[in-house]
Amino acid sequence: GEDVEQSLFLSVREGDSSVINCTYTDSSSTYLYWYKQEPGAGLQLLTYIFSNMDMKQDQRLTVLLNKKDKHLSLRIADTQTGDSAIYFCAESPYSGSARQLTFGSGTQLTVLP
Amino acid sequence: DAGVIQSPRHEVTEMGQEVTLRCKPISGHNSLFWYRQTMMRGLELLIYFNNNVPIDDSGMPEDRFSAKMPNASFSTLKIQPSEPRDSAVYFCASSADRGPADTQYFGPGTRLTVL
Numbered sequence: 430g431e432d433v434e435q436s437l438f439l440s441v442r443e444g445d446s447s448v449i450n451c452t453y454t455d456s457s458s459t460y461l462y463w464y465k466q467e468p469g470a471g472l473q474l475l476t477y478i479f480s481n482m483d484m485k486q487d488q489r490l491t492v493l494l495n496k497k498d499k500h501l502s503l504r505i506a507d508t509q510t511g512d513s514a515i516y517f518c519a520e521s522p523y524s525g526s527a528r529q530l531t532f533g534s535g536t537q538l539t540v541l542p
Numbered sequence: 543d544a545g546v547i548q549s550p551r552h553e554v555t556e557m558g559q560e561v562t563l564r565c566k567p568i569s570g571h572n573s574l575f576w577y578r579q580t581m582m583r584g585l586e587l588l589i590y591f592n593n594n595v596p597i598d599d600s601g602m603p604e605d606r607f608s609a610k611m612p613n614a615s616f617s618t619l620k621i622q623p624s625e626p627r628d629s630a631v632y633f634c635a636s637s638a639d640r641g642p643a644d645t646q647y648f649g650p651g652t653r654l655t656v657l
Binding site: 460462464469470471472473474477517519521529530532534535 | 546584585590598633635646647648649650651
């Protein structure tokens with residue numbers, strides 16, 4: 430079955446770049462997503478990438494996709510304390526009518542002053 | 543848009559009691575999902591509905607759990623009887639499912655504590 434894996438923790442200094450990595454196993458994955466969960470809140474969609482793209486940039490966020498290695502990364506430039514949260518990678522297969530998502534375990538990002 | 547609305551935000555109950563969690567999806571969305579989040583198991587999909595019809599309930603842990611969606615704007619997740627191991631944050635999410643950006647939008651969650 431599908432599996433999405435992420436490292437559990439990442440700490441960076443304020444102002445540095447953060448890179449959160451994710452690997453997935455489903456070769457039919459069509460869309461890959463990054464969600465952010467702040468303490469006490471639900472998951473919030475940050476960005477997504479279609480599987481025929483290599484890179485997508487959105488302000489401070491850069492998503493890189495290596496489809497051959499099934500590796501996805503999220504780079505946050507100039508990381509701020511407000512970026513401290515749990516970041517979830519998720520994948521969605523080509524088939525399926527309801528955008529079923531398989532989520533990773535989440536990466537806890539801590540931004541140190 | 544008000545987003546996905548869940549109630550209550552917090553629920554504390556005693557073992558054996560019935561618990562009902564409620565969700566109002568985003569207007570116009572045709573898919574609704576119930577998730578459970580715990581430290582040990584992460585985010586688990588319990589059930590999802592498409593056009594008010596349950597499509598996949600394979601994630602529902604036991605017969606103690608049931609979910610309904612009587613109309614497009616309301617869904618409930620019921621646990622009867624509740625047990626301490628049901629303590630978790632329960633999320634509802636909805637999706638319009640019209641294109642690549644139509645992914646799931648999550649509510650704020652209900653934190654359930656069963657004593």
